[in-house]
Amino acid sequence: LKDAMVYNRRALQIEERVRGRQHPNCATILQSVGSILESQGKYDEALKRYCEALEIDERVRGREHPDYAVCLQSIGSVHEAQGNYAQALDFYSQSKRIVECSVGSKHPSYAGALYHIASVYERQEKNDAALALYHEALAIVEGLRGTEHLSYASCLSSIGSVYETQGKYEDALHCYNQSKHIRERMLGKDHPSFASSLYEIGQVYESQGKYHEALDYFNQSLDIDERTVGSQHPSYAASLQSIGSVYESLHDFDKALDHCLRAEAVYKQFSGHHDGYAACLQSLGSIYKSQGKFDEAMIKFSAALEIRKRLPNPLDYAMCLHSIGSVKECELKYEEALAYFAHALERMEQFDQQHPFYTTASSSVSKVKEFCR
Numbered sequence: 001l002k003d004a005m006v007y008n009r010r011a012l013q014i015e016e017r018v019r020g021r022q023h024p025n026c027a028t029i030l031q032s033v034g035s036i037l038e039s040q041g042k043y044d045e046a047l048k049r050y051c052e053a054l055e056i057d058e059r060v061r062g063r064e065h066p067d068y069a070v071c072l073q074s075i076g077s078v079h080e081a082q083g084n085y086a087q088a089l090d091f092y093s094q095s096k097r098i099v100e101c102s103v104g105s106k107h108p109s110y111a112g113a114l115y116h117i118a119s120v121y122e123r124q125e126k127n128d129a130a131l132a133l134y135h136e137a138l139a140i141v142e143g144l145r146g147t148e149h150l151s152y153a154s155c156l157s158s159i160g161s162v163y164e165t166q167g168k169y170e171d172a173l174h175c176y177n178q179s180k181h182i183r184e185r186m187l188g189k190d191h192p193s194f195a196s197s198l199y200e201i202g203q204v205y206e207s208q209g210k211y212h213e214a215l216d217y218f219n220q221s222l223d224i225d226e227r228t229v230g231s232q233h234p235s236y237a238a239s240l241q242s243i244g245s246v247y248e249s250l251h252d253f254d255k256a257l258d259h260c261l262r263a264e265a266v267y268k269q270f271s272g273h274h275d276g277y278a279a280c281l282q283s284l285g286s287i288y289k290s291q292g293k294f295d296e297a298m299i300k301f302s303a304a305l306e307i308r309k310r311l312p313n314p315l316d317y318a319m320c321l322h323s324i325g326s327v328k329e330c331e332l333k334y335e336e337a338l339a340y341f342a343h344a345l346e347r348m349e350q351f352d353q354q355h356p357f358y359t360t361a362s363s364s365v366s367k368v369k370e371f372c373r
Contacts, residue, residue: 008032027056027067034074041234041270043078050074066109069098073116083275083310085120092116108151111140115155123275125314125351127162134159150193153182157200165315167356169204176200192235195224199239211246218243234276237266241280248287260284275316278307282320289327297327315357318347322361325368334371341365 012029019025034049054071061067076091096113103109118133138155145151160175180197187193202217222239229235244259260283267277285300301324308317325340345361352358 005033005036008036022056022059024056024060024067027053027060027071030056031071031074034078038074038078038081039229041232043082043270047075047078050078064098064101066099066102069095069102069109069113072098073113076116080116080120080123081274083123083307085124089117089120092120106140106144108141108144111137111144111151111155114140115151115158119158122158122162122165123313125165127166127352131159131162134162148182148185150183150186153179153186153193156182157197160200164200164204164207166352166354167207169208173201173204176204190224190227192225192228195221195228195235195239198224199235199242202242206242206246206249209249211249215243215246218246232266232269234267234270234274237263237280238276240266241276241283244287245283248283248290251290253287253291256287257284260287274307275313278304278316278320281307282323285323285327289323289330292330294327294331298324301327314347314351315355318344318351318361319357321347322357322364325364329364329368334368338365338368338372341368 008029012026012033015023015025015029030049030053034046034053037043037046037049050071054068054075057065057068057071072091072095076088076095079085079091080088092113096110096117099107099109099113114133114137118130118137121127121130121133134155138152138159141149141151141155156175157179160172160179163169163175164172176197180194180201183191183194183197198217199221202214202221205211205214205217218239222236222243225233225236225239240259240263244256244263247253247256247259260280263280264277264284267274267280270277281300281304285297285304288294288297288300301320305317305320305324308320321340321344325337325344328334328337328340341361341364345358345365348355348358348361
């Protein structure tokens, strides 16, 4: 990535001298620079480059050109990564309209547009809408490129992610393994996308309570990320946090705390409303709670809740509320605990009463009510 950045910056300097800043070639290079910055987790810098490219494309090519749609999609991608889902959806929808008008609805670019919109719906826990668009994109990709293409693998992975959110772990694992095999054949084992597949499978095993299997997959993912994207990348931090979470489940709190604190240090470099940062804070809160350090736990859980308030994900928000309630319960503050548990249950009722966590929240409310009598 460093070499690619050096090359693109030199190319941009040459293009500016020879053709001027407003030439389409400059927009293309700015897009590439933005993509590299985004892959490094430098979202504000990436957004600046994408917006510069968008301005050039608007003046030179107009707002109905496919390249303008690509810029809109790139800007949407940064907003999605930062948790600005409404803005991301707006940019993705604009891009989809342009793509449909310019190349039609049976084109890879249209499948990509559907995929990005579905991704936002998934983050917003609109699972039925997300699944419908993912399957529509999958069908387009299969018809145009077959089942041995990276875009097909990405769609499978995303479908698996929705199934995982719904608690359909076997369905999720099936999709993730299919995606992993395609990525291994197409990219090899030393690639960030293959690391992502390993991480996804690890998450399912963790959810199933298969902690040693999960730990193996998370460690493999961590090793690949360290070699390919470096130890200051959000993906690396996510693997650290997940390893910490597994160690917590295994009651190895020293290792759990070490990994999660390392993850927190990486996340702090990025925007404070990063979804991964919130998950890391929740893991730290859980570890402190397990150690009986309730004040430290409340600090982490409360900080995570503030982030979750800005991210429209009802499941994660409900789980964070429940975590705070569990600390209050441990402190024998039953009235306060009940308020948090009830709020979490209310969110789950609005979200999905068939999700396993709905039962957890309902049980907590019933149990604490007994203490309040």
